[in-house]
Amino acid sequence: MGECGGFVNQVDCINKWLSISLQQKEIEHNLEKKLKEVSELTLNEFYVLYFLSQEPQRSMRIFDLQEKVHLTQSAMSRLISRMEKKEHSGIIRGNCPKDKRGVCIKLTPEGEQELAKHIHHVKSVLAECQEFLKQNTI
Template sequence: MTYLEKWFDFNRRQKEIESLLEETVAQQSEQSLTLKEFYLLYYLDLAQEKSLRQIDLPDKLHLSPSAVSRMVARLEAKNCGLLSRRCCDQDRRSSFICLTSDGQTTLATLQKAVEERLETGLNFLI
């Protein structure tokens, strides 16, 4: 198998796993979250004080700033209480996106389901 063929095979398997995870997150969350929204909650949970400046999120999520803005706005519009927003004291143009206690609870449930799916999905695909 050539390196190019290996690359395409790897890429196909990665997409299959992402599809499994997307399905898992949507099914396991009351809010029908997307995989990218799960990633957002995950990175917020890792951050100091469970919050990050919105301008720091695009690099972590591999999305454009406008896509992150739309994602946060969608989650706020769902009124599900997973996130909160607060102004940055040093720069009033910027805001922090914060993971709430409800967000932490939802994330814990999703992390367990994602870990289980990864365990079975990776064993199946590898």
């Protein structure tokens, strides 16, 4: 059996993983809670806006987006539909220029504003977790 990242035994490795997993869930819970305090934006909606903002064309195929957000195809489809129904959804659905069969999601200027409005809240929660994040990089 191979090594487990320099840990003395498998139990230490598993315990470290469980600790990291629990902390990650707690951080996501705190992020979700903070977003709910200040808006109706969910954490997954924030992820969609964020990942779109990182693309040069502010657009992604829905398949690529679902992989980044870690949702199934049906869950991503429901999320996009919910976002589109909001008054200021921040996204639009369209055809992909490079893949005629694919569906692309594009970030709108309103979406960029929505992201900018909330990114500092996310950063504040992550700042509170900074020591943990430094110690537990994989």
